Amino acid sequence: MIQVEHMNKTFKVTRRSAGFSNAVKALIHKETDTIHALSDISFSIGDGEMVGYIGPNGAGKSSTIKILSGILTPDHGSCLINGRIPWKDRREHVKDIGVVFGQRTQLWWDVPVIDSFELLRDIYEIPRNQYLTTLEELIDLLALEEIIKTPARQLSLGQRMRCEIAASLLHTPKILFLDEPTIGLDAVSKLAVRDFIRKLNRIHKTTVLLTTHDMQDIDALADRVLLIGKGRLLLDGTLSDLKSRCEPPCATLDEIVASLYREFQI
Template identity: 60%
Template sequence: MAQIVVRDLTKVFKVAHRKAGVWQAIKGLVKREYNPVRALDGVSFEVGRGELVGYLGPNGAGKSTTVKILSGILVPDSGLCKIINRIPWQERAAHVQDIGVVFGQRSQLWWDLPVMDSFELLRDIYRLGPVDFNDTLEELVETLNLSAFLGVPVRQLSLGQRMRCELTASLLHRPKLLFLDEPTIGLDAVSKLVVRDFIKRLNKEHGTTILLTTHDMDDVEALCHRVMIIGRGQILMEGKLKDIRQRFARERRFIVELGNRYVEEEVKGRISKAELIYLEGNQAHFNFDPTIVTPAELLHELSAEFEVRDVLIENPPIDEVIARLYEELAI
């Protein structure tokens, strides 16, 4: 049973535009000209209970607009959006009781006060009973290791500590759904791992449905069961990351260490089955398509021409896959 059902959502924003200059600014006070911007152009998808889905797309593709509609902040121009059988913007209070939202770039904590004060205020805002609140908080404090800085004002926390507190703040009321908008942005490597680990655990142990928007492909690779890719206001592709990789980057990287140094022309001329994309010193990187040529054949061809000292075969980095995908989809 799908928890999130989205059908044919459209949303057009009117963006005021004016030319530079003082006179234009004054004119803009009286009469504004608007450019319509089609942020969503018929978006449909479903997310089932307990799924952890990545929502990807370049900047300005419509990710934030979707998340805002799902959380009830924004009303679409047309289309259907049902979350746990509710229309978010029509039953705002009931809806937000069931969701948690983390915006990586914005804080929901009270800046000047100790973290604990924010949590207590949230307890009152969500009308949580003392027992439930204490249980949930205790669990979160333990898994996210917050006890050392519960009494520290938010403004003095490091970004990593703050993000752990943001996650806690959005989960105190035990939401069934969690929307994460770039939760690892700007974090150092260790904090990223902590946050990632936590998200994974939350999904697994509590069955929380999670929609994750991010530009960090390591997040996606580590976490998401499924990804949806949005561009130009439409869902352009959806499926398992593995399948997308296969479709858009069937090629593998074949890295060889040669016995001697060569210049590009020498290598290119002698190898026909793979494409040389990088050569430095005696290390050469080839791309090959395993459906056309097997690694064994390639190695055979290479060793016939050169002295091969070492070989490494790897997947192209996921960032590259996504970049190529955006390019091919022209978004």
């Protein structure tokens, strides 16, 4: 379903020192650095898999998700999802994917959540009967009945994240990309989100790619883990594979990942 081969992505970043004189100099001559966000990344993910994509800040996780979503175009390499190139066949591609960015929103801030859902129905051209059936299921599974008539700005973070996930699934995508979906959530909200993702995968066989720093999310959801650091794919295996690399034996998944970061010097 997802096939990535030798994918590379670089960004140019402008830098200058503080102060007015340096700001004036920067108008004439800009100093730039080249950041290698992704370097020769290759992996494949099959139908119905739940894969954790982990690594430190700046490792390249979000850049990968944006390329897979069709938001960014890689410098080199190939990516096929359901036989489509995401950034070239974006209109058709987005009908098959759902994306949740933990620090961004797709809900309109000052209107009730249900109005945002209705607008997304129009954007995705979802048939009315299909929309109502899916909406009813999402309201039940995510416990949204009491909050969908409330403006997004008046929701707690946990309530809003449940609505964000529902918004990404209204068009019943085959693939769900989750970029830090539980960031800032309390323990109860995290458990609710994890439980829903497991049900979604079990009932609809939805493929899930999850990036997170919360190793409890990985332990609860992922059958397989991809470890990325400094733009390079360092490890692709099961949780058991990760644990076997930790010497001496580590007590928690956080300790295992910290040990791997030290091993790969990331």
